[in-house]
Structure formats: C-alpha cells, structure tokens
Amino acid sequence: MTIIFGIFLLxxxxxxxxAIVQTKNLFVAVMLMxxxxxxxxxxxxxxxxxxxxxxxxxxxxxxxxxxxxxxxALTSEHERAPTSRAVLSFVVVxxxxxxxxxxxxxxxxxxxxxxxxxxxxAPWYLEKTPEYIDIPNVVTAVLGSFRGYxxxxxxxxxxxxxxxxxxxxxxxxxxxxxxxxxxxxxxxQHLIPRVVGRLLIPFIVLFGLYVQFHGEYGPGGGFQxxxxxxxxxxxxxxxEGEGKALxxxxxxxxxxxxxxxxxxxxxxxxxxxxLGGNFLDYSVLADDPVKGQQxxxxxxxxxxxxxVTGVLLSIFHAFAARDR
Amino acid sequence: xxxFVLDVLSWVLLTLGGISVLIGGIGALRMPxxxxxxxxxxxxxxxxxxxxxxxxxxxxxxxxxxxxLAAILLFLLLTSPTASNALASAAMLAGNKPGIDTASDGGGxx
Numbered sequence: 017m018t019i020i021f022g023i024f025l026l027x028x029x030x031x032x033x034x035a036i037v038q039t040k041n042l043f044v045a046v047m048l049m050x051x052x053x054x055x056x057x058x059x060x061x062x063x064x065x066x067x068x069x070x071x072x073x074x075x076x077x078x079x080x081x082x083x084x085x086x087x088x089a090l091t092s093e094h095e096r097a098p099t100s101r102a103v104l105s106f107v108v109v110x111x112x113x114x115x116x117x118x119x120x121x122x123x124x125x126x127x128x129x130x131x132x133x134x135x136x137x138a139p140w141y142l143e144k145t146p147e148y149i150d151i152p153n154v155v156t157a158v159l160g161s162f163r164g165y166x167x168x169x170x171x172x173x174x175x176x177x178x179x180x181x182x183x184x185x186x187x188x189x190x191x192x193x194x195x196x197x198x199x200x201x202x203x204x205q206h207l208i209p210r211v212v213g214r215l216l217i218p219f220i221v222l223f224g225l226y227v228q229f230h231g232e233y234g235p236g237g238g239f240q241x242x243x244x245x246x247x248x249x250x251x252x253x254x255x256e257g258e259g260k261a262l263x264x265x266x267x268x269x270x271x272x273x274x275x276x277x278x279x280x281x282x283x284x285x286x287x288x289x290x291l292g293g294n295f296l297d298y299s300v301l302a303d304d305p306v307k308g309q310q311x312x313x314x315x316x317x318x319x320x321x322x323x324v325t326g327v328l329l330s331i332f333h334a335f336a337a338r339d340r
Numbered sequence: 341x342x343x344f345v346l347d348v349l350s351w352v353l354l355t356l357g358g359i360s361v362l363i364g365g366i367g368a369l370r371m372p373x374x375x376x377x378x379x380x381x382x383x384x385x386x387x388x389x390x391x392x393x394x395x396x397x398x399x400x401x402x403x404x405x406x407x408x409l410a411a412i413l414l415f416l417l418l419t420s421p422t423a424s425n426a427l428a429s430a431a432m433l434a435g436n437k438p439g440i441d442t443a444s445d446g447g448g449x450x
Contacts, residue, residue: 206425208422208425208426209422209426212418212419212422216418216419219415
C-alpha cells in the first residue's frame with residue numbers, strides 16, 4: 017500500500033516538475049513549486065521521515081513560496097525568452113539524467129535490510145540513544161548530539177545565506193523607503209482575511225513553540241519551528257503591513273536573532289570545552305551526563321530556531337523593503 | 341454491535357467524502373470560469389473535508405488522534421473559506437469579473 021501511494025505521489029511530482037519547466041509564467045511556477053514541496057513532504061511522511069516531512073512542508077511549501085512571491089514582486093511575472101543555448105543545456109541535462117539513472121542501478125532495493133543505511137551507524141544510534149541521551153526521538157538525538165558538527169555547519173550555512181541576501185538586497189539602492197507606503201497598508205482593507213489571520217497567528221506561534229520544544233519527544237526541532245514562527249510573523253506583515261511587523265520585531269532584534277542563535281550554538285560547544293569535554297560534547301554540561309546531553313540539545317535547538325526565524329524574516333523584510 | 345455500527349457509519353462518511361472530493365475535482369476542471377470553478381472546488385474544501393475527517397475520527401475512536409483531527413477540521417473550516425475569499429477578491433482586483441458568458445461552452449479550457 018505504501019508503495020502504491022509512493023508511486024502515485026512521485027508520479028504527481030514528476031508531472032508537477034515538468035509543468036514547472038514548461039510554464040513561462042513565473043507566478044504559476046512558484047505555485048507549482050509549492051505543490052511539488054507538499055507532494056515530496058507527503059512522500060517523506062510515507063517513508064516514516066516525519067521530521068524531514070515537517071521541514072519540507074514548513075520551509076518548502078510555506079516560507080519559500082512567500083519568499084519567491086516577494087522576489088517576484090520585484091521582477092516581471094513572465095519568463096524572458098530563452099537565449100540560443102537550448103541545445104547545449106539539453107545535452108547537459110540529458111547526460112546528467114543518464115548518469116543519475118545509471119547510478120540508481122547500484123542502489124540497494126527499497127527497504128532492503130542489508131542496505132548500508134540499515135547496517136552502518138543507524139543501529140548504533142538506535143541502540144545507544146536511550147542509554148546516552150534518553151529521549152524518544154532518535155532523529156533529534158542524531159541531529160543535535162551525535163552529528164552536532166553537521167548541524168552547526170547547517171546553522172552557519174543558513175546564517176551565511178541570510179547575511180548574503182541582506183548584503184545583495186540592502187546594498188546599492190538609495191530609495192529603499194519609497195515603496196513603503198504601499199507595503200504599509202497590507203490587507204487592512206480586506207476584513208475577512210484580516211480577522212481570520214489575526215485569530216490564527218497566536219495559534220501558529222504556539223504551534224511553532226510546541227514544535228521547537230517538543231522536538232526531543234516528537235517530530236520537530238529548531239529548523240521547523242523557525243520556519244513556522246517566521247511564517248506567523250510574515251502572515252502578520254501581510255495582513256497589517258510590513259511597517260507594523262517591523263515595529264513588533266525591529267531589524268536590530270532580527271539581526272540579534274540571526275547572530276545570537278549561531279553564537280548560542282557555538283557557545284554551547286565552547287562551554288563543553290571549558291568544562292573539560294570536547295567541542296559540542298554536552299555530557300559535561302550537567303552533573304549527570306544524560307541530563308547534560310538533554311540540556312545541550314535544548315540549547316542548540318533554541319539557537320537553531322532563533323537563527324532560522326531571524327534569517328527568514330530578514331530575507332522577507334529585505335524583499336518587502338526593496339524599491340519596485 | 342456498537343463498534344460495527346460506528347465502523348459502517350465511518351465508511352459511509354468516508355465514501356461520501358471521497359465522492360464530494362471527486363465532484364469538486366471534476367467541477368474545478370469542467371466549470372467555465374474562475375468563480376464557478378472556485379465554487380466547485382469549495383465542495384472539496386468544505387463538504388469533502390468535513391465528511392472525510394469525521395469518518396477518520398470515528399475510525400480513531402476516543403483518543404488523542406481524534407482531538408488532533410478535530411483541531412485540523414476546525415483550522416480547515418477557518419482557513420479554506422478565508423483562502424477562497426482572498427482568491428475571489430484577488431481575482432476581482434485583477435479585473436476578472438463574474439458574469440454569464442454564453443459564447444463559450446467551457447470544457448475546461450481557459
């Protein structure tokens with residue numbers, strides 16, 4: 017049954033992907049990309065990867081669609097006619113596709129018990145998580161503790177991406193405040209979206225906090241929570257106008273969130289070193305190593321959530337504040 | 341006996357929900373203009389969602405899953421009419437006025 021659903025969803029995904037390439041209207045392409053993200057999220061969920069599915073749904077289908085729309089507002093809705101390199105790109109894409117298809121022949125069968133995924137480090141993680149960290153969600157344990165270096169790297173990638181976007185978008189243009197009057201109105205003329213939106217925003221934030229702090233016990237964590245909370249604030253900005261959202265969370269606070277989250281993550285690692293352990297070894301943070309691990313994971317997840325929220329909101333405001 | 345009745349009722353609801361979703365899908369493809377299509381699609385959003393979610397709730401029985409499903413239903417009932425409203429006003433703003441167009445017979449093409 018899972019296989020049938022999976023093939024169905026992947027077929028839809030293929031159709032959506034072809035439609036994205038085909039369409040010349042960028043607005044349609046953005047909407048289709050949201051649908052593609054939702055389809056792949058459903059597929060992740062079918063494969064029992066609830067954490068990844070949540071991330072994909074929150075970031076791919078939710079926030080990135082809004083960011084794409086924000087970018088689209090700065091440019092034209094229609095794709096420029098392609099230049100004459102069509103043959104070359106077709107050859108490159110076909111060659112790459114053939115290589116990827118050829119590579120799949122070497123992959124183990126779907127769900128094969130002797131696949132490297134099942135035999136390499138995964139059994140060790142599953143076996144040792146209750147002993148070392150004692151939290152039910154092994155994904156969070158792997159992400160936060162066993163592979164803490166990778167997650168630190170991811171946070172710095174998000175951080176760098178945010179700083180990069182801010183540099184590109186905020187630099188250069190002199191009249192950044194000119195378009196603010198239009199953006200400030202938001203949807204305040206439209207009563208129904210406004211009332212329902214205002215009703216929902218507290219619950220979205222609450223759900224974001226739940227995802228953030230329940231990450232040790234269920235699917236969730238800093239990345240998903242950051243995207244959800246950012247989505248709530250973006251919804252507020254769309255309803256009430258971008259200026260009011262900046263009054264609630266000013267740019268300085270956003271930059272503080274972006275940098276503070278990354279610094280918090282690094283500081284937890286350094287604290288481990290100062291207390292006599294290795295970098296990012298949380299066991300020394302408390303008297304009981306297990307409690308120390310749990311404390312460390314909660315702290316670094318808070319750092320991740322803060323950086324992701326800050327970066328997504330900064331990018332949104334950078335788009336919204338641009339001259340048209 | 342009670343469990344059997346609940347099971348039958350839930351499958352009836354699920355089937356009806358599936359039929360409404362199908363009708364909504366066909367309508368969204370076949371209706372002539374944007375507003376009638378939205379009208380058809382709203383069958384999926386409202387009736388389909390209510391019937392399917394109630395059906396699953398009966399399957400789940402009294403458990404945490406039912407409460408989650410009820411919350412999902414509540415949010416769907418709040419958000420999907422709002423989305424339809426926003427879509428319709430966006431279409432109006434873009435100059436897509438509702439009206440009877442006798443010349444075209446629709447057929448799914450815009």
